[in-house]
Amino acid sequence: MLLIHCCFPHPPCISDAHLFPSGFKSSLSADVPSIKLVDGNSSCSGQVQVLRSDLWGSVCLEGWDLTDAGVVCRELGCGEVTGVKIYRRQAIGKIWMNKVSCGGNESSLAECASGTSLTMGCLNNLYAGVSCWSAIRLVNGSNPCSGRVEVLHNALWGTVCDDYWNKPDAAVACREMGCGDVIDAMKSAYFGKGSGQIWMDNVHCSGSEDTLSKCPFNSWGIHDCVHGEDAGVICHYPLRLVDGDGVCSGRVEVFHNSDWASVGDNGWDLSDAAVVCREVGCGEAVEAKVGSYFGDGTSSLLMNYVSCVGSESALMKCNFDGWLLNSPLSVMDNAGVVCKCECKSNI
Template sequence: MGSEKEIPLDSSRIRLVPWGWSHGPNKGLVEVRPADSWTWGGVCAEHFDLRDADVVCRMLGYIWANDFYDTGKVYGEQGLAYMADLRCDGNESSLFDCSYAGWGIHGCQNGVVVCGTLMNRIRLIGGSGPNEGRVEVRPEDSMTWGTVCHNRFNMDDADVVCRMLGYPNATQVQNDAYFGQGTGPIYMDDLRCDGNETSLFSCSYAGWTIQDCDHGQDAGVVCRMIVSFSDSSRIRLVGGSGPNEGRVEVRPADSYRWGTVCHNGFDLKDAEVVCRILGYPNVYGVRLGAHFGRGTGPIYIEDLQCDGTESSLFNCSHKGWRVHDCDPWHDEDVGVVC
């Protein structure tokens, strides 16, 4: 079927192998194999970043990567790797489409990836950027991708698609296979979302593969690109008993992906800035050791050094986004009480 064209055998050529603390289907040492061999090898961690990790996780059916680690930095192990100097832009559907040094045997530190636990069941294909394309979906128990028929497909449906993919809303619906015809099953027809759903699969529709369409009627969308956020919309408190307390979570200016702040170096001056940016005049306490529960996603900030007078946490000194040596299990997530 056509789905074999969309996901050739690429997904069978990559795996996550349990290693060190990384036990679970969504985390482990990244291993790959050539198309003509069943001998597995690692991927060099040098130059490996979140964009490469995102591609790995999408190949394995997850929406994105939460984190990645260099095995050498964690435990000092060496290993043989097939791929080195990976440079993905993050939008590729396969790691093997990214730029890299070429297949070979490289002696280097291998990389560990932690994928988000939410499985990816929706994607946009054929657009000129990641925010647009033909809408493709797949069943919960299958990696075979298919399309959505444009019958009754409107902006309410498109808004739900875009929000699932991390965009605020849709700007356009493009019907009649505007982004090219798909090649797998036509899974959904007569979608009737009210626009408030968190998942397309919660909307009313005819039923899986119940349709009277052809691929000339594949639906497409254009999602609104994220331009920037005000600082106050980039920080939140989660897990507290009220809105004035909780685990501190932040996000970059160009992303909807939330992450946490490590408690190393975090003190009342940092907490004052957190509370002020959220509109609270005072801080009543700092809570260490994941007091409000462990977060998920990246650990974005460590060693914050605010002087307490800043109007934004993002004006304070710190190591740099995602630069940390904190517990990857989020046991060191910091919280505040405002």
């Protein structure tokens, strides 16, 4: 599967021309939740899937642009669009929409004009995806999966008060960040005091919500707190080194969709390894290992064609082509690293 990420504010990769008149509407119902993102690195990034007749289906890339992607981001509560994503793959389920044409003011993708559903694959097997601003971040932690919880509202970042803050709340924050399970819910500005707005107070999550903003809480900005009560989280780290000679060498595995996935060695080099070594707290990269140097592992999923500049703070922030099934009939070689420092810091 090929994944291309085109970032705003650069010009969109796809033509803004649309081939269907604005009055041509799809038959999707706007009355029910009808959209999700899959195979992305967060809940606000991935391939677009729409629900119709109780079946999930794909959206073709033809005609897809930043305006269409922006409608998806808003519908999902993910803020503003940052780019379109292009997936080259076989369709996931049905193909429900093609040649989508949104005006930009729609509240859901179902309200946009589009062509009819297809029985064959999309043109050139290209499917639509989006990348949106994340509405949550973790600050002052030792890695991308720990820190003070901050949420984005009205284009301003603010903190979350720790009144009633517990593990179900923290679990939602961990999930929204694309991290593993929650380890602990931190209180009393454990990761330092924030500044500015305190956006959320009395958060009461069941633990199953997709985003923190979907949990019950006081209205935005309504609180009786100070920044000494800022909430934080410690989540399971989404990256590990396996079957190496020490804690700072081994096969690279990333946590994705509740399972550990290997990393393919296509294009794997020292820039990629440098990001991994730094992310796990192991200093500089010494070697980038290919050809399943540390063994094949047992993962059925593979993170494919990783391409890092070398300055990224996490492997999941590097460009990559998506997730492939690594079946026993077509086992692909995986990547590994050897890092300089044998003194990994743990959370």
